[in-house]
Amino acid sequence: xxxxxxxxxxxxxxxxxxxxxxxVREGDRFGFxxxxxxxxxxxxxxxxxxxxxxxxxIELFGSRIGKQALAQIGALVEGPAFTGHLCGRxxxxxxxxxxPGGARSTRRHRIEEVLDQVGLSGVDRRPVKAYxxxxxxxLGLASALLRRPRLLVxxxxxxxxxxxxxxxxxxxxxxxxxxxxxxxxxxxxxSEVEALCTRIAVLDRGRLVLQDDLSAFRALxxxxxxxxxxxxxxxxxxxxxxxxxxxxxxxxxxHDPGELNAELVGAGIHVVGLRAQRRTLxxxxxxxxxxxxxRVAG
Amino acid sequence: MIGVELGKLLRRPRTWVxxxxxxxxxxxxxxxxxxxxxxPRPGTGPAFLAAVLxxxxxxxxxxxxxxxxxxxxxAVAVVAGDAVAGEAQDGTLRYLLxxxxxxxxxxxxxxxxxxxxxxxAVAVVAAVAYVVGTQLFGSAALPSVSGTQxxxxxxxxxTVLAVLYVAWSxxxxxxxALFLSTVTDSPLGAALGAIALLITSGxxxxxxxxxxxxxxxxxxxxxxxxxxxxxxxxxRDLLRGTALQAVYIAVFLGAAWANLSTKDxxx
Numbered sequence: 227x228x229x230x231x232x233x234x235x236x237x238x239x240x241x242x243x244x245x246x247x248x249x250v251r252e253g254d255r256f257g258f259x260x261x262x263x264x265x266x267x268x269x270x271x272x273x274x275x276x277x278x279x280x281x282x283x284i285e286l287f288g289s290r291i292g293k294q295a296l297a298q299i300g301a302l303v304e305g306p307a308f309t310g311h312l313c314g315r316x317x318x319x320x321x322x323x324x325x326p327g328g329a330r331s332t333r334r335h336r337i338e339e340v341l342d343q344v345g346l347s348g349v350d351r352r353p354v355k356a357y358x359x360x361x362x363x364x365l366g367l368a369s370a371l372l373r374r375p376r377l378l379v380x381x382x383x384x385x386x387x388x389x390x391x392x393x394x395x396x397x398x399x400x401x402x403x404x405x406x407x408x409x410x411x412x413x414x415x416x417s418e419v420e421a422l423c424t425r426i427a428v429l430d431r432g433r434l435v436l437q438d439d440l441s442a443f444r445a446l447x448x449x450x451x452x453x454x455x456x457x458x459x460x461x462x463x464x465x466x467x468x469x470x471x472x473x474x475x476x477x478x479x480x481h482d483p484g485e486l487n488a489e490l491v492g493a494g495i496h497v498v499g500l501r502a503q504r505r506t507l508x509x510x511x512x513x514x515x516x517x518x519x520x521r522v523a524g
Numbered sequence: 525m526i527g528v529e530l531g532k533l534l535r536r537p538r539t540w541v542x543x544x545x546x547x548x549x550x551x552x553x554x555x556x557x558x559x560x561x562x563x564p565r566p567g568t569g570p571a572f573l574a575a576v577l578x579x580x581x582x583x584x585x586x587x588x589x590x591x592x593x594x595x596x597x598x599a600v601a602v603v604a605g606d607a608v609a610g611e612a613q614d615g616t617l618r619y620l621l622x623x624x625x626x627x628x629x630x631x632x633x634x635x636x637x638x639x640x641x642x643x644x645a646v647a648v649v650a651a652v653a654y655v656v657g658t659q660l661f662g663s664a665a666l667p668s669v670s671g672t673q674x675x676x677x678x679x680x681x682x683t684v685l686a687v688l689y690v691a692w693s694x695x696x697x698x699x700x701a702l703f704l705s706t707v708t709d710s711p712l713g714a715a716l717g718a719i720a721l722l723i724t725s726g727x728x729x730x731x732x733x734x735x736x737x738x739x740x741x742x743x744x745x746x747x748x749x750x751x752x753x754x755x756x757x758x759x760r761d762l763l764r765g766t767a768l769q770a771v772y773i774a775v776f777l778g779a780a781w782a783n784l785s786t787k788d789x790x791x
Contacts, residue, residue: 271788271789274618274621274622275621275622275624276618276621276788276789276790277788277789277790278788293626296622296623296624297624299622301619301622303618303622304615304618305615306615307614307615307618307619308616309532309614309616311536320531321619321620321623323528324525324528324620324623325525325620325623325624
């Protein structure tokens with residue numbers, strides 16, 4: 227669906243993105259992660275034809291980036307933007323009329339449909355400048371969905387939404403994805419990406435440092451979290467297999483939690499809980515990236 | 525896209541407020557003239573103003589001469605300077621381009637929108653001035669600047685040509701402002717840049733020692749539309765002005781296109 231090859235963007239002496247080989251498959255919920263200033267936005271802008279690459283190539287839907295490809299994409303880039311003195315519906319109507327693929331006969335119906343999808347169906351005629359941040363974000367999402375795109379490119383789509391709104395947007399995206407829409411979500415919020423995405427790429431200082439399925443990131447660490455009030459006896463039993471301490475238990479190296487449990491219980495130790503530890507996405511990402519590049523240390 | 529741009533132009537309160545103010549200025553002048561019956565002495569003040577007390581039908585030409593030096597070019601520069609930079613500042617430029625609207629197409633739509641505003645502003649000023657002039661001063665057979673009489677048909681044709689000539693001159697301003705509008709993300713900066721060019725040009729036109737560059741200055745032939753009311757019409761400056769503005773329009777629109785179509789949109 228999206229494939230970039232050695233994509234590079236230089237602004238003068240600054241290299242924003244270097245040798246990026248991104249691959250988003252049809253039907254993916256693709257999370258694009260990275261600290262601030264890592265080149266996420268530049269990459270998204272190149273995918274949408276706003277910023278012209280210095281070198282490398284972009285393939286969208288199997289062909290070169292162009293009008294036909296862009297017409298099948300719905301996008302939200304760096305916050306929504308509207309003509310402030312016009313109302314939400316008028317803004318959507320003008321946007322739809324401005325380019326290809328928005329049939330006039332279905333326009334009114336499509337506008338009401340997307341407003342309903344994003345939870346703005348009851349919105350009145352007040353101008354967009356009087357909208358709250360969350361309402362603007364919803365309207366931006368509505369605008370992206372207006373022509374039922376095959377690919378959604380969303381940059382921080384939950385910005386300004388309350389927890390209820392974030393949940394609604396996540397459910398909407400999951401529903402669209404089930405209907406066949408590929409979603410590219412760019413964010414610096416790990417929890418948001420972890421809750422939604424099936425596949426993740428991590429960008430750091432303009433380079434792709436990780437690109438894999440979410441399950442690969444969340445691999446087993448080989449450690450077992452053992453929760454027990456009998457920490458001393460359990461520690462003595464496991465000996466040098468103990469890798470660390472928890473507030474109410476131990477971290478033990480063992481390949482099979484069931485076997486470890488049997489061993490502990492056999493020794494008469496009271497076990498409250500037992501769980502194979504998985505690597506968190508946060509740990510994986512932090513391991514792969516340095517400090518955010520908006521941090522200016524002396 | 526062109527329809528959308530025109531719709532946005534007509535929906536915008538600023539469009540109508542600025543045109544109202546443009547038409548109001550000659551109206552205020554006309555009211556003062558009619559009330560006091562003190563016309564500027566011939567040869568002083570804006571062109572034609574000395575003659576309008578005798579004949580209101582000349583007032584559209586006088587009104588154009590009143591708004592032409594400052595008010596009209598500033599209004600056009602503001603609207604044209606806002607065309608692309610305003611969208612960039614609002615963040616709507618990126619959404620238009622990924623809609624997708626081709627960059628050339630966007631620029632053409634903006635050019636048509638700005639051109640329509642210019643035509644509309646000049647035409648409204650002339651029409652309001654005609655109504656105000658004939659009501660306040662009465663109409664008589666139009667005397668030409670050269671002293672002979674003009675027939676009504678000939679006078680109307682000359683007034684229409686004057687409107688077109690002034691609009692053409694303003695399109696030169698619009699082209700400069702539109703080019704600057706593609707360079708910066710600040711609509712104010714773009715408008716100010718175009719106005720700065722016009723003021724520089726105005727100063728140099730009045731400076732005898734700058735005579736060598738004067739034929740190339742954008743404001744040099746603006747007032748040549750007065751020559752339309754001579755008998756016979758003095759075409760030399762009119763043709764030069766028309767050709768000069770054509771060069772300004774072509775060069776700056778070309779530069780605007782070259783810049784916008786190769787620019788990274790980071791707004």
